[in-house]
Amino acid sequence: MRPIHFGHLPRILWLAGAMLAAQPALAESPMGAIAMHGEPALAPGFTHLPYVNPDAPKGGRITLGEQGGFDSLNPFIIKGNAPNQVTEFTVETLMGRSLDEPFSLYGLLAETIQTDEARSYVEFTLREEARFSDGAPVTPEDVIWSFETLATKGQPRYAGAWKKIARSEITGPRSVRFTFNAQDRELPLILGLRPILRKAAWEGREFGESTLIPPVGSGPYTVAEVDPGRSITFRRNPDWWGKDLPFNRGQHNLDEIRIEYFGVDTALFEAFKGGAISAYRETNPAKWLGNFNFPAVTSGEVLKVEVPHQRPSGIEGFAFNTRNPLFADWRVREALIHAFNFELVNRTLNGGVQPRITSYFGNSFLGMKPGVPAEGKVKTLLEPHAAELLPGAIDGYALPVADGSEANRKNMRVAVKLLEDAGWTVRDGVLVNAEGKPFAFEILLTNGQDEMISAANIYIEALKRLGIEARLTTVDNSQYKERTNAYAFDMTHFIRALSLSPGNEQVLYWGAAGVTEPGTRNWPGINSPAVGALIDAMLQARDPADFTAATEALDRALITGRYVVPVWFSDTSRIAYRRGLHFPDRFPLYGDWPGWQPQTWWAE
Incomplete structure (x- = not known):
């Protein structure tokens, strides 16, 4: 080693200081968990998630039903129609999400996660024991390949995060680091939830093509049987590497999960009554009260449970395609919102008991209060966009309320004036x-959407009183996906579930790129600089109060944009299930959310 002379020490110290200044903010120590805001609720060394039964026995099976069908087993691309359960049951992510917290992740494939205070990078260290279902170890190469392939050949929702990665590098035998080129505090968590696929399993195959070959993942189940369009069966992998992890304890207890597909909901319900389906979610409270009196219920063979939740209502209803000049004027959209007689529709279809969606983040602390003007930080965020925002965003907005009569005269008079x-x-x-x-347009729905079809027919009759010709078209799932990917519709059923920790998915839902880019989730064609700025404010917020204010401001901009005719939501989930199936006594914060059934259920 060349000796260092003391006479050169000041220069050496200066160089060292300059090098340190050029580095990113000092890194935190590797952690086993991370939260979007604040700290994870579970301390290191936790033994299981709080909403599972850690002593649940293994074994048994469950058969669930869904409407529609499938023609692919690649759920990561636009082409084809694949079961969501392929991702849920057979593929894992670096981190796992707790349903009992707004947004906290705990180590799954990754043993630790490391980032700095600015979250300018993230580094994951994989567990040494992590294995794919074919026995191959999960490697940093698999992680980088998965991220890049999903972003460049997968669904558009994967691309946004990859564009914000300046550099990806393997930093050790089991570690991989991603350095970011944009400020986005959610990025470490987004990457933690990306599916990890086996790179070698795709050699010689085109990732972007539809296929009936299941992906090789590291999850608790593998695809055991496939009857395209009719059924798919998942079988628990006895050699699953992660069965003893604290995060997984009490989860993935069933040996077999089978999904049966039906053309219409009535056929699915009859299959449940006949014993072919193990559990059935009833979204209609009137049917919940009136239809569950068949012999299996009265004998105790079928049990019922209502699962409460504290998550936002989200948005569901009939979406305007604002790319169509017919719906470009907000006054036209407001007129058609007034023409929708929610009280009559709700009474006819739901016995009048379902609450209406009042805003996108309603039913939660993130949402605005209907009719109440913006105040404080929320008002401060909205005021720079006052010239663009539509009436009600700052001074208060509430959906019209009908008197429940078929004529709906008061609201129809308002609609006529707006149209004039x-x-x-x-x-x-x-x-x-x-x-x-x-004034004529088409309402596009899928076959088997019985309730929405009924609601649309009531709506069409109301529109006739305004001189509007609305026609209903129903298509199969594949046609529907093709048309909505291309935004080839005037109005359609629209649903977006929202969480207590909204993040980058909001860009995909409402971002301006979705106006022309095919396959995004921005079906209404929202093209609003104010919405984009409020999403940015929400993503950049570090203080929980700032985050809540930004989300409420976004909520106000979205609901007053009049992009959707909102319908109802369920503040509780209603599930009927066969005796012999069990679930934990304690429900998570998110209630009946993906990841609860069948993941936490077990059979005698």
Whole structure:
């Protein structure tokens, strides 16, 4: 080694200081968990998640039913229609999400996660014992390949995070680091939830093509049987590497999970009544009260449970495609919102007991209060966009309430005035614009959506009173996916579930890129700089109060954008199930959310 002379020490110290200044903020120590805001609830060394039964026995089977069908086993791409359960049951992520916290992740494939205070990078260290179902170890190469392939050949929702990665590098035999080129505090968590696939299993195959070959994952189940379009069976892997992890204890207890597909919901319900299906979610409270009196219920062979939750209502309803000039004017959209007689529809279909969605983040502390003006930090965030925002965003907005009569006269008078202000008038019973073009559009739904079809038919009759011709078209699932990916519709059923920790998915749901880029989740074609700025404010917030304010401001911008005719939501889940199936006594914060059934259930 070349000797260092003391006369050069000041220069050496200066160089060392300059090198340190050029480095990112000092890293935190590797951790076994991470939270989006604050600290994870579970301390290191926890033995199991709080909403599972750690002593649940293994064995048994469950058969669940779904509407529709499938023609692919690649759920990561636009092409084809694949079961979501392929991802849920056979593929794992680096970190696992607790359903009992707004957004906290705990080590799964990754033993530790490391980042700095600014979250300018993230480093994962894989567990030495992590294995794919074919016995091959999960490697850093698999992680990098999965992230890049999903981003470049998979669904558009995977691309955003990859664009924010400046550099990916293998830093050790089991560690991989991603350095970011953009400020986004959610990125470490997003990457922690990316599916990890086996790179070697795709050699010689095109990732972007639909296939009936299941992906090789590291999850608790493998695909055992496939009857395309009709059923798929998952079998628990007896050699699953992760069965003894504290995060997994009490989960994935069933030996076999089978999914049966049905064309319409009535057929699915009859299959449950007949014993072919093990559990059935009833979204209609009127049917919950009236239809569950068949012999298996009265004998105790079928049991019922209501699962409460504290998550946002999300948004569901009939979405306007604002790319269509017909719906470009907000006054037209507001008129059609007034024409939708929610009280009549709710009474007809739900016995009048379902609460209406009042805003995207309603039913939670993140949502706005209907009709109440914005205040404090929320108002401060909205005011710079006052010229763009639509009426009600700052001074308060609430959906119209009908008197419940079929005529709905008060709201229809408001609708007529709004349409006149937008340049539409009635001639010979037909609503036309200045050029004499009639107001006509299509409502696109899928076969078997019985409740939405009924709601649409009631809506169509109401629109006739305004001189509007709305026609209902139903298609199969594959046609529906093709048309919605291309935004080839006027109005359609729209549903987006939202969490207590919204993040980058909001860009995919409402971001301006979705106006023209095919396959995004922005079906209404929302193109609002204000919405984009409020999403940025939400993503950059570090203080929980700032985050809550930004989310409420976003909520106000979205609901007053009049992009959707909102319908109802369930503040509780209603599940009927066969005796012999069990679930923990304690429900998680998110209630009946993906990851609870069948993951935490067991059989005698």
